[in-house]
Amino acid sequence: MDAQLNNAELMLHSKHNPYLKRRSNKLDMDFVHLATFLRRIESKALDLGDRMQKGYKRIWSSGDLGLYLLWLIMHLIVSIWYFAVDLVNSLESYLISSGFMKQYKDLDISKVRYLAVVLDSEEALDTMKVLELLRWLTAMGLRNVCLYDPEGVLKRSKDALSLWLRSEVMPNGANGDALVKQKYLSLEVISFTDGKHAVAKAANFLLKKHHLNADAEVPELTESDMADALAEIGYAAPEPDLMLIYGPVRCHLGFPAWRLRYTEIVHMGPLKSMKYGALIKAIRRYTMVRQNYGT
């Protein structure tokens, strides 16, 4: 600040004295050079300080570096294991879909009365893959399927999917309406808002219902009251027997909770690598399971 003031004074005086003007110009230049030089030293000192700090951190945490490497190696081993498992599963799926494995030939599909398919929302954007999956399910004889994705992507493509499915059935259904109805897949499409939010709406419904009688206390609400309330507000739907999850994680992603009580949950892997053989295997495994229902 002082230097700047001195500089300003010099500049002022130099206007009136030509000798001083020449001398002040030279002084300005020297000052600028000095300031630049000092700034360069300052930045170099800061850089050096930064590098020293990083170096200290590395030395201090060299124990943690070893642990980090061990952790990475552990995860590498796990990834290799899953890669090997995927290879074996792919081979098995190929053998099943080619008909080499005789035990998969006869499948009692009647045990799967209602199937749920949970899709990761990003994978659900691939409508052609979803349609292919629905075609496989129809070909296997399933008639009631529920598609779920958390963000409601499938709701937007529901009409397109229904139209495609119907158009594929029609050429074969030339024998009459009865056969068309028989082959037609009943499709339910839901998202996250049909889950938790529906329970809150049911609670509101019950609140209004019991508020009509202002003097009475709220009675003991049972599970069947809850089920009735959900039905009244349009959320009555069957509980799936089997749920197939197409996504990176074995997680139901918020499927309506009251419908999941005794549903078998099977993780099928990503949608883009879905296989017909894996689908048959999952459904056959379900048909072999015996449930105790808590008793």
Place this chain on the structure above:
Amino acid sequence: MEKQSSSVVVRLLGSLVGYMRRFLFRFLSVGPIPRHMAFILDGNRRYARKWKMDDRMGYKVGFLALMRLMRCCHELGVKYITVYVFSIENFKRRPEEVQTVMELMLEKIEGLIKEEGILNQYGVRVEFAGNLKLLSEPVRIAAEKAMRVTAHNKSLVLVVAVAYTSTDEMAQAAQECCRDKADRGSQQQQLVELADVERHMYMAVAPDPEILLRTSGEKRLSNFLLWQTSNSVLYSPAALWPEVGLRHLVWAVLNFQRVQPYLHKRRNHLYLSTQQ
């Protein structure tokens, strides 16, 4: 002399195993560790039949497995553990079987809450989640005492789901919401929000679990934490509950670490969508 030397060897071996376990947890902790793990204790009766024991012995071995796992979780840094001990559906079992389980539960709760018991030693706070009115009087009183006595502990929270089903939990939460809103007077007709329902759940004492582990290879949730597992990894090892050990815990955590970024992203998406 021989007994002394063998006990010294056993102690040394024990400390070596403990040291290796703590080292394993140290390098596992490089990645994210789940804050809350839930377990369905399935397979005690099958274990008893497999080893030709009676059911009571099977449950006792199962209890030891629970204590073992609780210690491991505590060392790993897990903050909440939920265990599904008794479902409302289990009341439909034979009366003598229900009686066996209730007596065992009473015995174990009383053992755990002693001064020198494992709960105070590890700083474990116990919470009981479920419709406690369905339990017999002595068990209910013991449960309430356990919650009171361990309320000051801060290291780990053990949530015991007893007389619990998810559908009952949702019905009870809706009922509590209605009572709450009705109590505030009929002039201001307030709406029940999703947050109100979540606040009245039995499981509101803990955040949502990151991992749900069901033993015996069964692939269903059997009416357990259906609401809270929207973003949980569901893991079903084939081992029966009394056989579960460190390797299952480590494998579950490794699998969780692989998918944690995806689940974290999903959780944020859900949070944003519920705010709208």
